[in-house]
Amino acid sequence: MKEKKLFPIIEPREKGFLQVSRIHSIYWERSGNQNGKKILVIHGGPGGGSQPRYRRYFNPEKFDIIQFDQRGCGASRPFSELRENTTKDLVDDIEKLRLNLNIDSWHLFGGSWGSTLALIYAIKHPSRVKSMTLRGIFLCRKFELSWFYQYGASEIFPEEFEKYISVIPKDERSDLVSSFYKYLTSPNIELRSKAAAAWTTWELSTSHLIKRDIDVGKSKTNSFSDAFARIECHYFINHIFLEEDFIMKNIKTIESIPTKIIQGRYDVVCPVRSAWDLNKKLKNSELIIIDEAGHSMSEKGITLKLLELVEKL
Incomplete structure (x- = not known):
């Protein structure tokens, strides 16, 4: 049996910016069939930005593929901006985008933080x-x-963890998220750049089943690493601006929505426990664990399963 591959490269048929707040404009684009099934691709991070490759998971003849960059990242403006950047803002942005594009309802497709925001x-x-x-x-x-x-992933990737914490003074390592936040928001550009590069390299280096050596190089202000690290840390230090366990506490609201959950067995970034717990509580959900896979969407088993499930929508 021939393995299914990603669909061919396509370009957006429509794109633009949507002013969503006093200072923020989000970039959006549509590709595929304008009369097709509406599917919204929600990228990870927060702060990761969407990518052209994502649209290749959908048959362009069947789907109207909508992508957007969340506040402060990708092509959205201003870049790496933390002000007016909360989970409520992002949820409101998605709804504003839906209304702007005159879409009644849509399918959601998201991984990692994209799964969080979708839920x-x-x-x-x-x-x-x-x-x-x-x-x-x-x-x-x-x-x-x-x-x-x-502490945890540190014991599986000790060499990468050592690089990650190397930019934080030894006496400031008891709460690494707080310490990174201090440096990622520092007016000292050198400290901010080092912290952003270390944070981003740590996450990218641990995202695959088979370890990959990642070096994002020296981060620069307004580079991918800068936005990715700063926005992630901004959300995490603020507990994503929601009450603890918000999703699980409100799970009944979405129990009628058909949900497929694809999870790498050896996902170190987002361990399988969370997918397991969600599936146990969310009626009308199905959990598919891919044994030979880590976190990345590009892991072979995950890619194949995503293609298979999307085709069945």
């Missing part, structure tokens, strides 16, 4: 969501953040 949007606007295809579940619970940024 929160669905809780806030359940009537607008037809289905969810989620990957690498992240519920932003305290133990999840501690596991990846403080």
